[in-house]
Amino acid sequence: MKRLLIPLAAAGLSAATLALPANAEPHWATDPLTPKPADAYSSANFWLDANGAALRKATQYYWDFKNVPKLVGAQSNTPDDGKPGMTAPTGNVAAATKVKNVNLPKTIGKVFFLDQAGRYRWCSATSIQSRHRNLVVTAGHCVYEKGKDVFRKWVFVPGYYQGMAPWGIYVGAYAFTAYDLDTYDDYDGDYAFVAVHNGFSLAGSKQVSKAEYDKWLGDKWAQDAQITQAKYTKCVDLHGGETPDCWAKLATTSDVVGPDYPDKKRAFKEVSKEEYDKAPTGNGNGAQEPLKTVVDHVTKSEYEAYKGLGYRKIDALGNYTITHYFLGYWVKESTKTLYYKTVFTVGIAKNLGRLGDVVGGQGFAWNQPMGQKVTVFGYPSAHQPDGDKPYTGLTPKYCIGKTGTKTYQVNTFKAETHQVLKCSMTPGADGGPWLLRYDNNKRTGYVNGVTSVFHDQDGNDRIDYISSAYFDGEVAAVYNKASYAETKVIVGPKGELLQ
Known part of the structure; x- marks a missing residue:
């Protein structure tokens, strides 16, 4: 998200006594x-x-x-x-x-x-x-x-x-x-x-954890960056299993396996909100909980131009958001699996007084x-x-x-x-x-x-x-x-x- 950066300048001013108008009828x-x-x-x-x-x-x-x-x-x-x-x-x-x-x-x-x-x-x-x-x-x-x-x-x-x-x-x-x-x-x-x-100015941004991102009430946005399988594995091992930050995404569902398949891995496939709401879970066909949603905060122009499966919404703070819905599957190792790390960013503002x-x-x-x-x-x-x-x-x-x-x-x-x-x-x-x-x-x-x-x-x-x-x-x-x-x-x- 591109944003306007404002020089952080403020001047200290001397106090002045406010003279109040007299003999004026309120109207x-x-x-x-x-x-x-x-x-x-x-x-x-x-x-x-x-x-x-x-x-x-x-x-x-x-x-x-x-x-x-x-x-x-x-x-x-x-x-x-x-x-x-x-x-x-x-x-x-x-x-x-x-x-x-x-x-x-x-x-x-x-x-x-x-x-x-x-x-x-x-x-x-x-x-x-x-x-x-x-x-x-x-x-x-x-x-x-x-x-x-x-x-x-x-x-x-x-x-x-x-x-x-x-x-x-x-x-x-x-x-x-x-x-x-x-x-x-x-x-x-x-x-x-x-x-x-x-007044306030925008003073840049910083990357935060998913927990900090969820609590942040100001400007924020999330972006998915594709990573290698090795980095994905390291990320998962570091957090002791699946994490909100690192995840795998299916290019197709042709390699879906059952929950008892040896060396299975979990991956996600993006679907529409309607399909997400209707999807059964734990039915033996590979779909598994937890399901996954990712909310991207985007610019107004990106919001208007978006044509994908995600659900567009302007939130209570006026942010332009696109919510992506994913169904989880057990899959066997495949080159058709893509790996991502979600980067959570918050915008920092500065009170100018x-x-x-x-x-x-x-x-x-x-x-x-x-x-x-x-x-x-x-x-x-x-x-x-x-x-x-x-x-x-x-x-x-x-x-x-x-x-x-x-x-x-x-x-x-x-x-x-x-x-x-x-x-x-x-x-x-x-x-x-x-x-x-x-x-x-x-x-x-x-x-x-x-x-x-x-x-x-x-x-x-x-x-x-x-x-x-x-x-x-x-x-x-x-x-x-x-x-x-x-x-x-x-x-x-x-x-x-x-x-």
Whole structure:
């Protein structure tokens, strides 16, 4: 099984006091994603399997460019929703340097998920400071499909690049969003805060005994390696008889003998599950107990391509398995007997700790004045409405500018108070953070919006504006609720899956 190997890096971050929003009436909705460690481990393995093949297969969240929405006339000035507030970011302070370009923050990355049609999708997102240092913020439509069900197998990969997860993978446990988005698909609430479990990386594998293999709750797989008769005999003699690790397999059953035949040997022949279930034992025709099954843990592609006698099944942990069934026979010595050793392997994972301790967390700001300078990050990927494709989605891009001094309507998405920024980034940048007061040396700022909708305002078939929900006291109430969410450690000190 090929799997994605992730550099085992973690950063120690200084503590910061979490400022809680005041004077905000709760108006939020919450939904579970994958709160159980076993399910979370399965979701992560789904994306990391086969060296990150699923990650590379994913495409940006779908947008229909046949009807790019336009902003409708400027509305009010800064909405009057109480006092402004801020929560400080956390992260490492880099040495002061003079650079022409913007330094990319470690906190940004991609969220990956399966939509309701089973398509592999992604959006942009960032880690944000919270009480338990476990929070991601992105667009609401990158967590909820049309304001209804949450997406499946939702994970966050900070610093994602071409199938690699340099700081681990973090599985979503609970999602928090605006009640109006969850209920009415109203894009004035197109934001979501997702509490994620501790991150982990895959740190290789090791061979174990059959007993250890059976007890292991994490990633595991078994493979049969053909060996010589001499090695088979040595293996059997070493264990004082037949063992689960070494076994003989019949190419045909022409050399089957009775149980009283001198110098007989036991061998196995693979059969279908149906034949296995119906087979008599100890009937004088050579079939003998114990019967034998071998469970192979395989990749998704191997599972789908398999055409043999084995029984295919996805187990409770989401592993792809093929169970092989064998009937035992007494046989005489024959060149038609093949000898095997089953190699049992378990995958080792490494707990990386809380997201905010590894990559830091951006600050959070609400009820801020309009017309301020923001730095917006994201992974644009989709083509422009005219067909031009200036972005690949492989690396993050940014826009810098002042937001509009008034809010706008986006009728297609039921939005009435979106803030806007002149920017040509295309879909794929959905969910990327709008950072106030971005410090290019510290690589931190204050999240005051997330990219929600893309606009062709001048009608030339090119994206020229992006918009975000205005982050007011209601957003602060949702953030405050999300910051209390506690999540779990997924893997233990030995790399095993925790219950």
